[in-house]
Amino acid sequence: MNPLVAPEAFHHGGRTALSVNVNKIALLRNTRHLGIPDVVHLSRIALEAGAQGITVHPRPDERHIRGQDVHDLAALMRQWPEAEYNIEGNPFHNLMDFVRAVRPHQCTFVPDSTDQFTSDHGWIFPGDLERLKPLVAEAQALGVRVSLFMDPNPEAMAQAAATGAERVELYTESYAGAHGQPEQAAVLARYVAAAQAAIAAGLQINAGHDLNRANLTDFLRAVPGVQEVSIGHALIADALELGLADTVRDYQRCIQRAFQPAGR
Template sequence: MTALSINLNKIALIRNSRDTEYPSVALHAARCIAAGAHGITVHPRPDQRHIRADDCYELAGMLDVEFNIEGNPFAPATKSDRRGVSDYPGFMEIVRVTKPAQCTLVPDTDSQLTSDHGFDLRKDGDRIAPIIDELKRLGVRVSLFMDPDEAQIRLAKQVGADRIELYTGPYAENFGSVHQDAVLNQFIAASNTAAEENLGLNAGHDLNLHNLFLFKNSVQNLLEVSIGHAFTVDAIELGLDNCVKSYLNCLR
């Protein structure tokens, strides 16, 4: 069965809208796990707009399922200007301290609302390779956030990645349109290339209860999906426990 990892960024975003610790990221993680989720994903950014470094440390100390930390490996340390919020120590320092089961490297910047493209390894491959080496020495599985570009996926293998996570924004955008099948075929081809290169395959971004079933049953060898924004919205309507179960049903 394809594993379901719940991204808790939106829970942290709600908390950060007030000067409070409610809702608790850790308690939501525990509830997701109790309902059957296979893992927890967070994406700490230097501006700490949602998940903060302290959240990562707390989750690392409590989780007994897969912990996946994603983010830009080149993100530097930054000073916090908010009361009660500790400084951001840099993405790689968070990973060094927490040693998650998986680290998903993403080429995002603070100016982006969310991750919206994969790595260009022709440009960044030489910088990424030593980071992947360090993560592997820490015992962390490495996944690279990638577009469904077969040539780029082959480069991901060359720089040492264990897995790739396909950026599924274009699939979600075209789901239900006349372009759906053509776009989906790009992801099917990408999954075949990953299998040829012996790369594990994850996927994430804008997957939801409407489009996940088709994607999962079309793309072979899908090991894991991470879902956050849609999950949080659906949980308001369905309740958190029922929402986890609904997503698991899509993956069976």
């Protein structure tokens, strides 16, 4: 851990934690053979600026995050014991190999296909229930928390809990698309209901996908109990304009505003 960073930068005091997804940094790097931008170096900058975690989603084709990145970032995260390392992916493809080798703080099970452009749906129950159970148990036996990528479906949360997972990550693309539109309130109400159902089932809540500086505060004000947001695409795009450290700080301000009394 950088001794120049105050320890309180890593304590979110009951507020939602920010995990920076660095996939798009790796995607840019992979367009050349120069090793720049450096994924580990920029992840360190994000942590120094106050991010509470780093997220990667290493797909089998290594289009962005590569296997070596997963291990290099694990070494970095050992220097930041109060931050969390989250590895996302399909546990029926390549994710479990990384979980066994690296033992991150958290793994997020995502039901994407090998050729999928980006994650676009959550697990479906009861169909996925029994096949997920042994993999959830295996990850937990390694000391790794499991989160399931889920659509905002209140009716599915009890069965998500039945897998043994500790958390769900609410897939927020439909909220992001509705933000600022007439349907925003109705869509957001669905997320509120899903979060309430998850909490009632004993689950904790993460959220991610297309969250940004414009819509993050409204989401966190409305949806109860969000432990962590994982943000990559918008955050890295903002960093092209603002710089990565200032961008991380601005996202933290968005989170802080959600936990302030109304009118402040």
